[in-house]
Amino acid sequence: MIALLIANSLALASLLIMLASGLALIYGLRDVINFGHGAIYMLGAYLGYTVSLVGGFWLALVVVPILLALLGIAFEYLALRPLQGRSHIEVALVTLGLGIIVGQIIIFFYGGVARSVDAPQILSGSVTVLNLSYPVYRIFLIVMGLGSCVLLALWLRFTSSGLYVRAVSQDPSVARMMGINADRLSLLVTSLSTAFAGVAGVLAGPYMSIDPGMDVTMIVNCLIIVVIGGTGSIGGAIVAALLFGMMQVAGSVFLPNIAALVPYILLMVVLLIAPRGIGRGRVLN
Amino acid sequence: MNNRTTTAASERVAPIGAMGGPSLRLPLTLIAAAIVFVAGAVAPSHFAGDFVLRVANEGLLLGMLALSVAFLMNQAGLVALGAASIYGGAGLLFAIAMSEWNLTPLAALCAAFLIIVVYATVLGALIVRTNPLAFMMLTLAAGEMISHAVMLEALRDYTGGADGLAVSFKGSIFGMEAADFANPARFWLVMWVAASLAGLALWSVGRSRLGAILRAVRENEERMRFSGFDTYLPRLIAYVLVNIVAAVAGLLHVLNAGFVSPESLGISVSTNALVAALMGGIAGSVGPILGGLIFSFAQDEFGARGLTQLLTGIAIVVFIVVFPRGVVGGLSGMAWLRTLSGRRERS
Numbered sequence: 001m002i003a004l005l006i007a008n009s010l011a012l013a014s015l016l017i018m019l020a021s022g023l024a025l026i027y028g029l030r031d032v033i034n035f036g037h038g039a040i041y042m043l044g045a046y047l048g049y050t051v052s053l054v055g056g057f058w059l060a061l062v063v064v065p066i067l068l069a070l071l072g073i074a075f076e077y078l079a080l081r082p083l084q085g086r087s088h089i090e091v092a093l094v095t096l097g098l099g100i101i102v103g104q105i106i107i108f109f110y111g112g113v114a115r116s117v118d119a120p121q122i123l124s125g126s127v128t129v130l131n132l133s134y135p136v137y138r139i140f141l142i143v144m145g146l147g148s149c150v151l152l153a154l155w156l157r158f159t160s161s162g163l164y165v166r167a168v169s170q171d172p173s174v175a176r177m178m179g180i181n182a183d184r185l186s187l188l189v190t191s192l193s194t195a196f197a198g199v200a201g202v203l204a205g206p207y208m209s210i211d212p213g214m215d216v217t218m219i220v221n222c223l224i225i226v227v228i229g230g231t232g233s234i235g236g237a238i239v240a241a242l243l244f245g246m247m248q249v250a251g252s253v254f255l256p257n258i259a260a261l262v263p264y265i266l267l268m269v270v271l272l273i274a275p276r277g278i279g280r281g282r283v284l285n
Numbered sequence: 286m287n288n289r290t291t292t293a294a295s296e297r298v299a300p301i302g303a304m305g306g307p308s309l310r311l312p313l314t315l316i317a318a319a320i321v322f323v324a325g326a327v328a329p330s331h332f333a334g335d336f337v338l339r340v341a342n343e344g345l346l347l348g349m350l351a352l353s354v355a356f357l358m359n360q361a362g363l364v365a366l367g368a369a370s371i372y373g374g375a376g377l378l379f380a381i382a383m384s385e386w387n388l389t390p391l392a393a394l395c396a397a398f399l400i401i402v403v404y405a406t407v408l409g410a411l412i413v414r415t416n417p418l419a420f421m422m423l424t425l426a427a428g429e430m431i432s433h434a435v436m437l438e439a440l441r442d443y444t445g446g447a448d449g450l451a452v453s454f455k456g457s458i459f460g461m462e463a464a465d466f467a468n469p470a471r472f473w474l475v476m477w478v479a480a481s482l483a484g485l486a487l488w489s490v491g492r493s494r495l496g497a498i499l500r501a502v503r504e505n506e507e508r509m510r511f512s513g514f515d516t517y518l519p520r521l522i523a524y525v526l527v528n529i530v531a532a533v534a535g536l537l538h539v540l541n542a543g544f545v546s547p548e549s550l551g552i553s554v555s556t557n558a559l560v561a562a563l564m565g566g567i568a569g570s571v572g573p574i575l576g577g578l579i580f581s582f583a584q585d586e587f588g589a590r591g592l593t594q595l596l597t598g599i600a601i602v603v604f605i606v607v608f609p610r611g612v613v614g615g616l617s618g619m620a621w622l623r624t625l626s627g628r629r630e631r632s
Contacts, residue, residue: 271412
């Protein structure tokens with residue numbers, strides 16, 4: 001029972017980690033909270049649905065992140081860079097507007113009904129470990145989520161571009177003074193972040209149904225995670241995503257009536273006790 | 286040389302003549318405002334058909350909501366994305382108070398209003414402390430929390446879940462019966478007075494000492510705290526104030542529609558209010574109300590093709606990037622944009 005609970009919360013947390021760390025990355029570099037991140041995730045899910053129908057799940061898992069990385073490059077050049085001189089609130093509102101536009105275009109093409117994607121043959125079915133039967137796909141999801149999380153940590157920790165990203169996140173002006181090209185870095189990080197959202201979208205397909213409201217649900221969950229984790233702190237976001245997944249899954253088992261409210265309660269509690277979040281991120285501004 | 290000095294002198298005289306202006310201009314402005322007020326109250330119900338009036342009523346409702354969003358944006362630099370939870374929540378509470386608690390219409394109205402004000406105060410006490418970006422995220426989260434809570438299975442008997450609640454009251458509220466509220470022409474009069482009063486109230490708060498403190502806190506909170514001002518209470522008061530306006534709009538909406546749906550608590554109502562505020566221009570009280578009317582008529586034009594939300598998104602982007610001062614914004618010298626970008630340069 002407990003093992004199942006932990007596994008389920010890990011599966012949910014895997015998706016959340018990929019999205020929340022993308023949000024935290026862009027925030028760290030650009031000081032922009034991307035309110036359109038949920039829509040990009042939804043776009044990933046719907047593109048994944050289409051590509052899966054045509055060429056199968058594995059192709060979708062490769063093609064969709066590449067397409068969304070290109071979208072991220074466009075987003076960087078057409079939105080983030082021209083608006084660099086504007087206030088953060090305005091840029092956040094623009095991303096909110098862009099998110100609504102993307103969401104509505106998706107609904108225009110796919111209609112308002114929920115879709116489902118089948119897991120590929122090799123990942124369907126379930127395995128039995130220690131007398132517990134568990135769906136293979138969720139294990140795959142956990143491996144992908146934790147794997148990308150480890151890769152991200154390795155990149156940030158051991159490469160020079162990762163070092164630069166950390167430097168800019170910690171203190172943008174000093175980092176720029178030291179000769180770090182934040183624009184080039186931001187291009188990399190934005191496309192990485194949207195590509196991650198694409199991976200998460202494709203992975204979400206067989207795990208939960210794809211529906212037109214998934215963008216708002218996901219962006220709200222991610223914002224909660226980013227706040228709980230300490231804004232701009234990627235490590236904090238990862239811990240918060242795990243905590244969030246655990247609360248959500250445990251909530252739906254033990255408190256099914258108010259499970260939907262658990263994240264908000266968690267948010268309020270964290271704000272009251274430690275307004276700067278777990279990771280003691282840079283103070284939001 | 287001599288000639289030039291006289292020109293300069295006469296130019297210097299001009300402002301003095303202009304300074305004499307307000308004493309003459311103020312009564313004129315008041316008279317103009319009074320004429321607009323009376324004309325707006327009387328004319329539409331005589332010249333416009335029921336359908337146009339209905340759209341216009343919705344426009345004024347949205348305008349009041351936009352007014353609350355705009356006031357907080359303009360005076361405090363805070364963007365609230367949770368206006369819908371107050372707007373829809375007030376209406377829903379009114380319906381519950383009548384059907385479940387068996388209160389008289391007037392008592393139900395007061396109960397709903399009080400509960401919403403208490404909720405807004407508690408929420409505000411928690412979140413106005415934060416900075417603008419966090420505030421925006423938290424209002425979004427709080428709004429979503431309320432709209433999820435309404436749909437909970439356990440509360441279905443109370444809230445009606447996805448079906449919403451019908452509101453039918455007997456007797457009268459302020460001398461008006463249910464049929465009067467449903468009548469577009471009569472309701473227009475109510476809406477016109479309510480929107481004008483709300484606009485006037487927020488306008489005068491903006492010009493008061495509280496408004497000055499709010500703007501100073503928006504500019505630089507640390508400096509204000511350093512100067513010995515309480516920066517927390519003014520923002521809390523402003524937050525409660527705008528939510529009172531939003532709650533009044535929500536109650537009027539339910540009285541008119543006779544029905545409260547869970548969609549009225551949804552995120553799209555909040556973004557519509559934001560768009561209306563941005564379209565009209567957030568400085569002043571005329572802009573947001575005008576923006577609400579523009580939005581409502583535009584929605585009537587394009588809504589049938591299912592384009593409302595798409596246009597909402599486009600409008601947010603276009604009005605922020607290209608016309609940050611909105612339709613009316615050009616009339617006012619106070620540009621919200623300039624102050625906010627000024628803040629960015631300093632940070």
